[in-house]
Amino acid sequence: MTYRLNDPTLEDSFPADSILLPPTLENADCFLADTESGWLSPLLETYRRFMGEPESQSLRCRTVALSLGTSEENRNPLAQGSYAFELEVSWTRQRHDQREAGANFSDQEPRLADRTVVQDVIVAPPDPPVILDFRAAAAAYQVVSRNATDTTEITTSAATNESATSSPSPVAVAPVLLNWTIDNRSEIQTIQIESLAPDGSANTQPIFFEFTNGEIDPELVRYCTSSTEVQLRCENVPTQAEQVGEYTFYLRVITDREDISAEIAKLAPMVAIKPLAPIINSFQVNGIDVLAEPRQVLPLNPALETTPIRLSWQVENAIKIELFPAPGEVEGESINYTISATPGVETIELRATNEAGEVMTRSVVIEKTEAYIPDSFVPLPIFPVPPPPAGTSPVGPPSPPSIEGLEPVRTPPQAD
Incomplete structure (x- = not known):
């Protein structure tokens, strides 16, 4: 690799007290420094002034990138191995006045000024990838509600709010999202993600992301950013974990x-992905909601040993519904319930349980009372009718009076 300095073909003019670097050295740390003085320095300085040359300076370069190849397009980083590097410095004599006059020295044959060799430089292989961080985007998740219409916004805001503020954030909506940071990304060929249940078994299908020539998998690229050429950072990568567990x-x-x-x-x-909390939307006794009347009075019929009532309910997000003290677990949304006819108080409790064992209850108090009978009420006696005497006809309705022998009714005189 050759670096040509102060080449007038690269730039028409440049200050005499500076140095023109080729493009291949522009990103290196190169600078001019005064040559360290020695016992010959005064004589050299006098000679250079007499010849019209500038003061002696040293070119110092650090962090010069080395690569293999004959041009910028096909150069590759050095592979693993042992190398010997040789540095040669050549020069073409040109006085300061010639340089100012624009004399072209590119056709002059360069002369070797110095040469040095550095032996046994070991180029180690790149460091293997290192997983710096790997975790879920949120601390807890919840299954999607049946009433949810847009879960993407909820999930993103929950994952973002958790890191943006110290206050408790809303539970994120499944599926689980993952974040990770990996160093030395150039050595990655495949990223594999698996999920394990508490018993060690796989509870989702594995996910694979393939890297080709250092390029991120197209399915993954929209979730990832690279803060440097070395580090790969991916956020909110979706998984197949959507069920409770x-x-x-x-x-x-x-x-x-x-x-x-x-x-x-x-x-x-x-x-963990948690189920939705159980909800009791309504619990009714004979059509009356217990929230409106948590204590209800039930008159008893003394002629009956038991009194039937109708219990109905509407429950969400529950895998088990129970009634206490009896009959325990029930199905459907209503039941004919029987209570004793003994006066007193009886409490009926409705209990709803979800997959995680979370419970919601609602109860009603039934006050059983006897039917009201006034103390002053005396029933009238009922006397039996005696039978008719023997030989007589039964008593019937009276006969109408006879009109035989009566004169006809005359019409009264009328006025003219």
Whole structure:
């Protein structure tokens, strides 16, 4: 690799007290420094002034990137191995006045000024990938509500709010989202994600992301950013974990290097997907909601040993519904319930339980009372009718009077 300095073909003019670097050295740390003085320095300075040359300066370069190839387009970083580097400095004599006059020295044959060799420079292989961080985007998740219409906004805001504020954030909506940061991304060939249940079995299908020539998998690229050329940071990567349960995610990085035998993997802290809380929308006794009347009076019929009532309910997010003190677990949304006819107080409780064992209850107090009978009420006696005497006809309704022998009724005189 050759670096040509102060080449007038690169730039028409440049200050005499500076140095023109080629493009290949522009990103290196190169600068001019005064040459350290020695016992010959005064004589050299006098000679340079007489010849019209500038004072002696040293070119110092650090962090010069080395690569293999004949041009900028096909150069590749040095591979693993042992190298010897040789540095040669050549020069073409040109006095300061010639330089100011614009004399072209590109056609002059350069002369070797100095040469040095650095032996046994070991180029080690790139460091293997390192998983710096791997965890779920939120501390807890909840299954999607049947009434939810847009879960993407809820999930993103919950995951974002958790890191943005110290106050409790809303529970994120499933599926579980993952965040990770991996160093030395150039050595990644495949990223594999698995999920384990508490018993160690897989509770989701594994996910694979393939890297080709250092390029991120198209399915993953929209979730990832690279803060540097070395580091890969991905956020809110969706998984298949959507059902209620506990998940421990396992991230494995696979490389194609034979010198890496140790597994590159990391477990994320366990994250749970919780069910929706059970909800009792209504609980009614004979059509009367117990929230409106938590204590209801029930008159008893003394002629009956038991009194039937109708219990009905509307419950959400429950896998088990129970009535206490009896009959226990029930199905449907209503039941004919029988209570004793003994006066007193009886409490009926409705209990709804979800998949996580969370319980919601609602109860009603039934006050059983006897039917009201006034103390002054005396029933009238009922006397039996005696039978008619023997030989007589039964008593019937009276006969109408006879009109025989009566004169006809005359019409009264009328006025003219």
